[in-house]
Amino acid sequence: MIACYVRGGGLGHLTRIRAYLHTCHPGETATILTTSPFTADPRVLGPHRLLPAVALPSLHPSTLVVDAFPAGLDGELSAASIPRGTRTVHLARLLRWDAYLPLLPADPVRFDETWLLEDLTPEHRAHFPAAAPLTLTDPPESTPRGAAEGSWLIVHSGPAPEIHELIGYARDCATAEGIRPRLLLAAPSAPHDLPEDVAHIDPYPAWPLFAEAARVITAAGFNAVRQTRPWRSKHLMLPFPRRWDDQYTRAAAARRPASAQS
Structure with missing residues (x-):
C-alpha cells in the first residue's frame, strides 16, 4: 500500500500529490492522509482513499510519501513515527528553510528517496544531498474548455x-x-x-x-x-x-x- 502524508490546509498539496502519483505510480490507488477541507470535493482525490493524518501509526504501508515538509507541518514526524519496514519518499519543494529548520526532530526521517520538484535554496538543498529532480505530470483532465476564452x-x-x-x-x-x-x-x-x-x-x-x-x-x-x-x-x-x-x-x-x- 502507498500512503501519502499530505498535511496542509490548501488545495496545492492535494494537487501535487495527485500529480506525483500519476507520474510515478500510474494506475495505483493510494491512501491520502490529510485534514484538508478540499477533500470534500470528489474531483480532488479522484480514485484515492482518504484517511485523517493521525491514522498513520495504525497503518503498515509499503511506501510512505511525505509531501513538502520533511518533519510534517508542525514537526510531528520523526524516524520513530514511521511504521517499521516502510520505504520513505520525500517530495521537496521550496520552503522558508531557516524558519522551518527548528522543527526538525533529533531523529529526523532518513528518506530512502527524495525528489526535487523545483530548485531549492542552497541551505535546503544541502539537507538532501542524494536528491534527484522530478518533473510532475498531471492526471488527464476532464475540465470543459471554452469558459475562459479571451478572459x-x-x-x-x-x-x-x-x-x-x-x-x-x-x-x-x-x-x-x-x-x-x-x-x-x-x-x-x-x-x-x-x-x-x-x-x-x-x-x-x-x-x-x-x-x-x-x-x-x-x-x-x-x-x-x-x-x-x-x-x-x-x-x-x-x-x-x-x-x-x-x-x-x-x-x-x-x-x-x-x-x-x-
Whole structure:
C-alpha cells in the first residue's frame, strides 16, 4: 500500500500529490492522509482513499510519501513515527528553510528517496544531498474548455481577502495595458462580496483553461507556477506570505528570463 502524508490546509498539496502519483505510480490507488477541507470535493482525490493524518501509526504501508515538509507541518514526524519496514519518499519543494529548520526532530526521517520538484535554496538543498529532480505530470483532465476564452482568468482557492487582492492586481495590470478585459474567477467558491463584473466558475483542475485565457493571474504557489510554465508570457503572479512556503523566491525565479535560469 502507498500512503501519502499530505498535511496542509490548501488545495496545492492535494494537487501535487495527485500529480506525483500519476507520474510515478500510474494506475495505483493510494491512501491520502490529510485534514484538508478540499477533500470534500470528489474531483480532488479522484480514485484515492482518504484517511485523517493521525491514522498513520495504525497503518503498515509499503511506501510512505511525505509531501513538502520533511518533519510534517508542525514537526510531528520523526524516524520513530514511521511504521517499521516502510520505504520513505520525500517530495521537496521550496520552503522558508531557516524558519522551518527548528522543527526538525533529533531523529529526523532518513528518506530512502527524495525528489526535487523545483530548485531549492542552497541551505535546503544541502539537507538532501542524494536528491534527484522530478518533473510532475498531471492526471488527464476532464475540465470543459471554452469558459475562459479571451478572459483574464484569476485562479485561487482562497482565502477571500487574497482573491480580492488578485482581482485588484488584475485590474491594475489591465489599466497599465490600457484595456478592460473580462475578469473570470476560477475558485472552489466565490467570496460573498465578489464584484458584479467578475464572473465565477468552479473548475477542477483549472489548468486546462490556461491556453484559451488572454491572461492567467495567480499567487505564486508551487502548482500555479508549474502549471503555467507553458504560458509564462501571459502569466501574472502575485506572491503571498506563507508560514512555510517561499512564494517570493519562487516568483523571482519564475520571472527571470529563460537565458538567466540556464
